[in-house]
Amino acid sequence: MPRKKKPVIEYRHYSLPINFPVLLLSGERWRISDIKSEHLHFHNHLEIGICYSDGGIMEIKGESVPFKAGDVTVLPRYLPHTTYSSPGTASLWSYLFFSPEELFQPSLKSAYSTFEPNLWRIQGKNCILNKEQYPKVHALATSVVEELKQQNPYYQESAYGLLLSLYIELLRIHSTNETLTEQDTEHNLKGDFVISPALEYITKNYMAPITIDYLAELCHLSTTHFRRKFHEIMGTAPLDFLSSTRIEEACKQLKSTDASILSISEQAGFHSISSFNRSFSRLMGTSPKEWRKGAQSEAQSAKASILEFTGWV
Incomplete structure (x- = not known):
C-alpha cells in the first residue's frame, strides 16, 4: 500500500510597516480560488481574515472547517492552513x-502574555468566528479594515483603538474556551507543527544567544x-532563519532610527560588527551603510530580499 503523500508547507513571511505595524491585504486581488491547493502555509504574524462573499473550506492541520460570508478567521502565527472556495x-x-505583543505591549502590559504564546494551540473550528454568534468581532474587524483603507485624518489612532478592542474581545472569547490538556498539546505538537516552539522562541528572543x-x-x-x-518545513536551516530574523529587525532600526550600525548590530543579537556586516551583505546584497541610504525610499523592502534569499513563498 503506497504511503500517503505528505503535504508541502510554505512559510509566508510578512514585513510590517514600520510607522504603524499593521498590514492590510484587501481588494479584488484577494479572491480565493475554488481549486484546493496541495500546499499548506503559515505566517509569521497573527492573521485576521474577513470573508465578504460566498463560502468554502479552510484546511487547518488536517481538519476541514467550512466558512461562509460574514465569518472572521483568527489564525495564530505558525499554524499551517489553506483556504479554497466552494x-x-x-x-x-x-x-x-x-503581532499583538509588539503592537499592544504598552497598553496591555502583561495581559498579552497570557494569550499570544498559547494562541498557536487553537485549532480547527475555534479559528472561525461567525457573524451571528460574534457580531462584535465582525463589526470591529470590518471597521479596522475600513479605517486602513480610507485613511482619513487620525486613522491610525482610530485603527489602533479598534484593533485593541478586537484583540481584547478575542482574549475574552478564547479565555472561556476549554484549554488543551498537556496530553492534547503533546499530540498536536507531533508532525509538521513540532517546530512551532522553536519559531516562537526565535521570534521573541532573536537578540539573545541561541543554540x-x-x-x-x-x-x-x-x-x-x-x-x-526544520529544513523540511522552512526550506532553510535553523541558524539561517535566526540570522534572517535578526537582519530584518536590524533593517527596521536602520530605516527608522539614527542609531549607529554597531549599536543596531548588537541589539539584533550579533556578537561583532564584522559578523553583522557579513551576514547583512550576504542576505541583502549590500552593506548596512549602503542599505540605510537606499532605505529612505519606500521602494526598498527587507521582506523582498529576505524572501528571495531563503526561497520562502
Missing part, C-alpha cells in the same frame, strides 16, 4: 496581519531530527 465561486477576503541544541530541546527532538524537520 465549487464555481471565488470568495472575497480582507486580511490583517500584526540549535536548545531549540531542539524546546521541540522535544534530537538535534539531528530537529535540523532535518
Whole structure:
C-alpha cells in the first residue's frame, strides 16, 4: 500500500510597516480560488481574515472547517492552513496581519502574555468566528479594515483603538474556551507543527544567544531530527532563519532610527560588527551603510530580499 503523500508547507513571511505595524491585504486581488491547493502555509504574524462573499473550506492541520460570508478567521502565527472556495465561486477576503505583543505591549502590559504564546494551540473550528454568534468581532474587524483603507485624518489612532478592542474581545472569547490538556498539546505538537516552539522562541528572543541544541530541546527532538524537520518545513536551516530574523529587525532600526550600525548590530543579537556586516551583505546584497541610504525610499523592502534569499513563498 503506497504511503500517503505528505503535504508541502510554505512559510509566508510578512514585513510590517514600520510607522504603524499593521498590514492590510484587501481588494479584488484577494479572491480565493475554488481549486484546493496541495500546499499548506503559515505566517509569521497573527492573521485576521474577513470573508465578504460566498463560502468554502479552510484546511487547518488536517481538519476541514467550512466558512461562509460574514465569518472572521483568527489564525495564530505558525499554524499551517489553506483556504479554497466552494465549487464555481471565488470568495472575497480582507486580511490583517500584526503581532499583538509588539503592537499592544504598552497598553496591555502583561495581559498579552497570557494569550499570544498559547494562541498557536487553537485549532480547527475555534479559528472561525461567525457573524451571528460574534457580531462584535465582525463589526470591529470590518471597521479596522475600513479605517486602513480610507485613511482619513487620525486613522491610525482610530485603527489602533479598534484593533485593541478586537484583540481584547478575542482574549475574552478564547479565555472561556476549554484549554488543551498537556496530553492534547503533546499530540498536536507531533508532525509538521513540532517546530512551532522553536519559531516562537526565535521570534521573541532573536537578540539573545541561541543554540540549535536548545531549540531542539524546546521541540522535544534530537538535534539531528530537529535540523532535518526544520529544513523540511522552512526550506532553510535553523541558524539561517535566526540570522534572517535578526537582519530584518536590524533593517527596521536602520530605516527608522539614527542609531549607529554597531549599536543596531548588537541589539539584533550579533556578537561583532564584522559578523553583522557579513551576514547583512550576504542576505541583502549590500552593506548596512549602503542599505540605510537606499532605505529612505519606500521602494526598498527587507521582506523582498529576505524572501528571495531563503526561497520562502
